[in-house]
Amino acid sequence: xxxxxxxxxxxxxxxxxxxxxxxxxxxxxxxxxxxxxxxxxxxxxxxxxxxxxxxxxxxxxxxxxxxxxxxxxxxxxxxxxxxxxxxxxxxxxxxxxxxxxxxxxxxxxxxxxxxxxxxxxxxxxxxxxxxxxxxxxxxxxxxxxxxxxxxxxxxxxxxxxxxxxxxxxxxxxxxxxxxxxxxxxxxxxxxxxxxxxxxxxxxxxxxxxxxxxxxxxxxxxxxxxxxxxxxxxxxxxxxxxxxxxxxxxxxxxxxxxxxxxxxx
Amino acid sequence: xxxxxxxxxxxxxxxxxxxxxxxxxxxxxxxxxxxxxxxxxxxxxxxxxxxxxxxxxxxxxxxxxxxxxxxxxxxxxxxxxxxxxxxxxxxxxxxxxxxxxxxxxxxxxxxxxxxxxxxxxxxxxxxxxx
Numbered sequence: 001x002x003x004x005x006x007x008x009x010x011x012x013x014x015x016x017x018x019x020x021x022x023x024x025x026x027x028x029x030x031x032x033x034x035x036x037x038x039x040x041x042x043x044x045x046x047x048x049x050x051x052x053x054x055x056x057x058x059x060x061x062x063x064x065x066x067x068x069x070x071x072x073x074x075x076x077x078x079x080x081x082x083x084x085x086x087x088x089x090x091x092x093x094x095x096x097x098x099x100x101x102x103x104x105x106x107x108x109x110x111x112x113x114x115x116x117x118x119x120x121x122x123x124x125x126x127x128x129x130x131x132x133x134x135x136x137x138x139x140x141x142x143x144x145x146x147x148x149x150x151x152x153x154x155x156x157x158x159x160x161x162x163x164x165x166x167x168x169x170x171x172x173x174x175x176x177x178x179x180x181x182x183x184x185x186x187x188x189x190x191x192x193x194x195x196x197x198x199x200x201x202x203x204x205x206x207x208x209x210x211x212x213x214x215x216x217x218x219x220x221x222x223x224x225x226x227x228x229x230x231x232x233x234x235x236x237x238x239x240x241x242x243x244x245x246x247x248x249x250x251x252x253x254x255x256x257x258x259x260x261x262x263x264x
Numbered sequence: 265x266x267x268x269x270x271x272x273x274x275x276x277x278x279x280x281x282x283x284x285x286x287x288x289x290x291x292x293x294x295x296x297x298x299x300x301x302x303x304x305x306x307x308x309x310x311x312x313x314x315x316x317x318x319x320x321x322x323x324x325x326x327x328x329x330x331x332x333x334x335x336x337x338x339x340x341x342x343x344x345x346x347x348x349x350x351x352x353x354x355x356x357x358x359x360x361x362x363x364x365x366x367x368x369x370x371x372x373x374x375x376x377x378x379x380x381x382x383x384x385x386x387x388x389x390x391x392x393x394x
Contacts, residue, residue, distance in 0.1 A: 009382045010381045045386075047390070049356050050281040197298075201384065204329070204330065232381040
């Protein structure tokens with residue numbers, strides 16, 4: 001299976017290992033990630049204003065590029081996933097926005113009309129729904145036996161669930177099922193879908209640290225030794241607060257380790 | 265800013281796409297809010313201030329810089345009011361005015377550290393500046 005792939009700004013810079021491990025693991029699991037040509041940064045937050053048009057264009061361009069190839073578009077970063085998925089839904093449901101966006105696109109060198117046809121998938125959804133966690137488990141060479149891993153979902157993969165349709169927003173299981181598939185022990189803790197503070201950590205550092213601290217304390221109290229995430233900003237906020245007592249790593253790092261392809 | 269309260273009320277309703285008139289005042293939005301303790305006006309108050317037309321209070325509130333858009337209030341609202349979108353609309357009304365950005369490129373150098381991801385700068389500029 002071949003997918004269009006939208007890495008996003010941070011996977012080309014601070015989170016290169018997230019990108020690299022995801023590609024290597026895809027290869028090992030029998031699917032290919034084809035990077036969208038000349039993709040633009042999604043803006044990292046979904047532009048909620050109903051009259052925000054230009055800020056939604058980078059997502060539309062990537063969605064259209066994937067759809068034109070007849071491929072689903074796969075993301076890793078939770079923020080990219082959130083933006084692409086929600087803008088796509090807007091293009092399906094909101095006629096006013098669709099008209100205004102397409103008026104912009106009509107001015108481009110190669111104009112087209114986009115109506116939200118693309119299918120947006122997170123890498124974890126590919127593992128669950130396309131590869132299958134049973135098949136993944138069968139391909140594990142180094143089961144991470146005895147490792148107590150807490151899944152850190154954060155907000156953007158789950159909410160709002162009416163659009164994201166990723167998992168149960170209050171009691172998700174996809175990360176825990178992933179952890180089981182790679183042979184480790186999932187540690188379930190109530191704060192796993194609480195927010196790390198997101199962009200607030202730039203200017204309101206104390207607020208962000210308090211939020212991350214609550215999540216970490218909760219995970220530690222349930223016996224987690226490490227947290228996994230898909231999001232570079234979650235990783236930054238969590239690690240900054242509690243990196244020494246409870247490190248946070250990308251889920252792809254453990255996936256690569258379990259598949260026996262981790263590069264030192 | 266003053267004297268056009270009705271216009272601003274309609275603007276916030278349009279930009280937010282939120283449904284303040286459906287609120288049944290259960291308070292679940294504020295109970296779910298991780299920024300609650302840092303806010304001067306809380307999510308449920310944004311809903312009732314919009315409904316009551318108390319727009320100046322919303323636009324001068326520090327809470328518009330404290331909401332983290334985690335969508336907990338949107339997810340848990342039993343009436344689909346979407347409080348976060350009201351706060352976002354208030355923030356947009358402020359930063360769309362000349363000179364009202366909450367973050368300038370000149371602020372960035374002293375806020376940086378070696379681990380800071382690009383995603384944080386991109387998202388902060390989207391939220392705080394026009």
